[in-house]
Amino acid sequence: xxxxxxxxxxxxxxxxxxxxxxxxxxxxxxxxxxxxxxxxxxxxxxxxxxxxxxxxxxxxxxxxxxxxxxxxxxxxxxxxxxxxxxxxxxxxxxxxxxxxxxxxxxxxxxxxxx
Amino acid sequence: xxxxxxxxxxxxxxxxxxxxxxxxxxxxxxxxxxxxxxxxxxxxxxxxxxxxxxxxxxxxxxxxxxxxxxxxxxxxxxxxxxxxxxxxxxxxxxxxxxxxxxxxxxxxxxx
Numbered sequence: 001x002x003x004x005x006x007x008x009x010x011x012x013x014x015x016x017x018x019x020x021x022x023x024x025x026x027x028x029x030x031x032x033x034x035x036x037x038x039x040x041x042x043x044x045x046x047x048x049x050x051x052x053x054x055x056x057x058x059x060x061x062x063x064x065x066x067x068x069x070x071x072x073x074x075x076x077x078x079x080x081x082x083x084x085x086x087x088x089x090x091x092x093x094x095x096x097x098x099x100x101x102x103x104x105x106x107x108x109x110x111x112x113x114x
Numbered sequence: 115x116x117x118x119x120x121x122x123x124x125x126x127x128x129x130x131x132x133x134x135x136x137x138x139x140x141x142x143x144x145x146x147x148x149x150x151x152x153x154x155x156x157x158x159x160x161x162x163x164x165x166x167x168x169x170x171x172x173x174x175x176x177x178x179x180x181x182x183x184x185x186x187x188x189x190x191x192x193x194x195x196x197x198x199x200x201x202x203x204x205x206x207x208x209x210x211x212x213x214x215x216x217x218x219x220x221x222x223x224x225x
Contacts, residue, residue: 002159031211042118042215043158043203056212090157097211100146100165105157 003027004106006091012112013081021076021109023091029104031097032074034066037088037108049074050097081113116141118206120216128224133194135219137204138186144206147187148213149178152201161202162189194223 003026013019025032034046048056049068063085065077074091088108094101117140127133137147145166150158164171164178164187171178175194180187191198201220205213 002157004157033211040217042217043213045212048211092157094211100207100209100211102148102160102163103211103213105150105159107155107157 002104002106004091004093004104006089006106006109008109009107010110010112012114013078014114015081015083017081018077018079020078021089021091021111023074023076023106025072025074025091025093025104025106027093027104029093029095030071031094031101032068032071033092033094033103034074034076035090035092035105037090039087043090047076048097055097078111081111083113086111086113116144116206116208116212116214118204118214118216120204120219122219123217124220124222126222126224127194129194129196131194133189133191133198133221133223135189135202135204135221136186137188137206137216138184139206139214140185141206141208142182142185143208144214145209146207147178147180148205148207149189150203150205150215152203152218154200158203191221194221196223196225199223 036044047066067075090108091106092103148163152158177190204216
């Protein structure tokens with residue numbers, strides 16, 4: 001285990017639903033990340049938080065809304081998603097964003113939008 | 115911005131043989147290059163990384179080489195085992211948290 005947990009592991013939702021993904025890290029890190037992994041595409045960075053403050057929003061549609069209440073927890077709130085949003089959503093953490101530190105990934109949430 | 119290209123997309127080797135995966139990058143400012151292994155149903159796991167002040171780094175059966183002049187770096191796995199079967203990703207960074215990932219290589223080690 002990497003010390004980064006994600007729930008749920010699998011999620012099926014309709015386009016009108018609202019759901020949330022949860023990530024928790026037990027590594028004492030200060031930076032947390034959301035990535036999207038689609039088939040046949042490189043990992044895409046979505047959001048970055050450092051010490052609970054958002055430092056990156058990589059042009060992500062507003063139907064994805066992140067929340068970071070503290071350095072150990074990260075959420076991704078989902079609403080009115082599209083089928084093309086179906087993907088593996090990965091959470092990661094690192095010591096901070098002040099350098100090229102190792103990033104530790106969770107197992108991901110496999111999201112299917114119907 | 116940085117662009118990282120990875121080859122091959124799939125690689126099949128016989129158990130005990132070596133496997134080599136290559137990546138090229140475009141931004142000469144990049145100086146941190148991690149390699150991740152992703153097994154089925156799991157997130158990517160860092161297996162080795164290299165910074166631009168060294169040309170090679172080894173960890174048991176795994177090694178990474180870096181050619182800054184040519185802007186390419188490679189992952190070498192020797193004496194491959196079935197448990198090495200996974201998807202491998204390279205990435206590059208300019209000393210920041212922003213990792214630019216390659217598209218991945220699916221490695222199959224045949225028993």
